Amino acid sequence: MLDEKVELETIDKQDAEYKDLLSRVLTIQCDCEICGPHLYVDQMLPGAPTKTMQLVVARTAAEEIDHYRKMAKIAGDIGTDVSHVLRWDNQKRYVEAFRTNITTWEDFAVFGFLIDRVGKYQLDEFLPCSYQPLQRAVETMVDEEAGHIEFGTNEAAEMALKGGEQKERIQKSIDYWYVKGLDMFGMSQSKRSERFIHWGLKRRQNAQAREEYTAEVNAHITRMGLQIPDPLEGRLYL
Amino acid sequence: MDDREYLAHPYLRAPAEEDAMVQANEYALKLDDYLKDVITAVKDSCTAGAARLRDNPDAADKAIKDAEEILDEVMAGKTDDWIA
Numbered sequence: 001m002l003d004e005k006v007e008l009e010t011i012d013k014q015d016a017e018y019k020d021l022l023s024r025v026l027t028i029q030c031d032c033e034i035c036g037p038h039l040y041v042d043q044m045l046p047g048a049p050t051k052t053m054q055l056v057v058a059r060t061a062a063e064e065i066d067h068y069r070k071m072a073k074i075a076g077d078i079g080t081d082v083s084h085v086l087r088w089d090n091q092k093r094y095v096e097a098f099r100t101n102i103t104t105w106e107d108f109a110v111f112g113f114l115i116d117r118v119g120k121y122q123l124d125e126f127l128p129c130s131y132q133p134l135q136r137a138v139e140t141m142v143d144e145e146a147g148h149i150e151f152g153t154n155e156a157a158e159m160a161l162k163g164g165e166q167k168e169r170i171q172k173s174i175d176y177w178y179v180k181g182l183d184m185f186g187m188s189q190s191k192r193s194e195r196f197i198h199w200g201l202k203r204r205q206n207a208q209a210r211e212e213y214t215a216e217v218n219a220h221i222t223r224m225g226l227q228i229p230d231p232l233e234g235r236l237y238l
Numbered sequence: 239m240d241d242r243e244y245l246a247h248p249y250l251r252a253p254a255e256e257d258a259m260v261q262a263n264e265y266a267l268k269l270d271d272y273l274k275d276v277i278t279a280v281k282d283s284c285t286a287g288a289a290r291l292r293d294n295p296d297a298a299d300k301a302i303k304d305a306e307e308i309l310d311e312v313m314a315g316k317t318d319d320w321i322a
Contacts, residue, residue: 008260011260012260019260037309037313041309042310042313045302045309051287051291051299052288052291055287055288055298055302058284058306058309061309062280062284062305062309065273065276065277066277069270069273069274072266073266073270075266076265076266076269076270077260077267078260079261079263080263081266083266083269086315087317088315
């Protein structure tokens with residue numbers, strides 16, 4: 001594994017594969033950051049249950065756009081233009097989970113609880129990271145991402161606590177997003193994943209990150225008094 | 239996305255020459271400046287809206303509307319217009 005600390009000024013000394021993989025991971029990360037607002041701004045900003053929640057949606061969207069911006073800046077500095085993901089509609093997203101829209105408050109909450117949590121795991125891959133500009137950017141993002149997760153988790157837990165129809169709706173939403181989240185970690189047997197680790201651009205295999213994530217979210221779901229969905233049903237990437 | 243999809247995607251293709259020197263992308267850098275302003279504007283609207291929620295709900299509504307308009311523009315994704 002590469003243990004060298006690479007800066008923009010020294011990236012030209014790196015192997016072509018290093019630059020290629022860095023460009024790829026930044027492109028995917030940018031797509032993941034901007035896709036959230038594309039999923040929920042249209043319907044959840046006007047449709048959130050209270051004014052306070054509307055402000056939460058707007059603030060969350062601004063923070064995610066800022067995360068996109070930070071990643072896109074790093075990509076731009078190495079010559080990679082990722083602005084196509086700003087122009088894409090949701091059906092074109094790299095990640096299958098984002099080829100949809102969020103139209104209900106429980107989906108907004110569960111998206112924060114489960115999918116933003118995957119986002120946090122993805123960011124954690126870069127802590128540490130051989131490419132120092134990327135590591136420094138991520139260090140400024142993780143607290144905001146944790147805030148999105150906490151909000152979503154608390155909202156989901158409150159709805160589950162109310163029981164009855166509210167609980168059924170939150171269970172249905174978890175059933176939908178749970179497998180999407182697991183798929184977001186990618187194939188367990190990914191050769192590319194090994195190359196990312198080799199170059200110090202990621203620190204865990206996909207399967208390991210997914211396993212840690214699963215243990216974390218299962219504990220939350222159980223505490224909410226909800227059923228853990230079948231982790232294999234409807235999965236695309238195993 | 240599996241490895242084959244990664245390799246096939248035109249936006250994720252490998253550089254043409256292995257020894258190509260990295261060069262900053264000007265278009266990306268211009269978008270960065272635009273987005274900085276947008277993000278600040280939305281956050282400012284949210285802060286203003288949150289401060290008026292109790293004493294002046296109309297002002298809070300106005301702040302939410304402002305944030306919505308700015309975000310709708312970003313969601314529309316007309317990046318050429320942003321930096322024109």
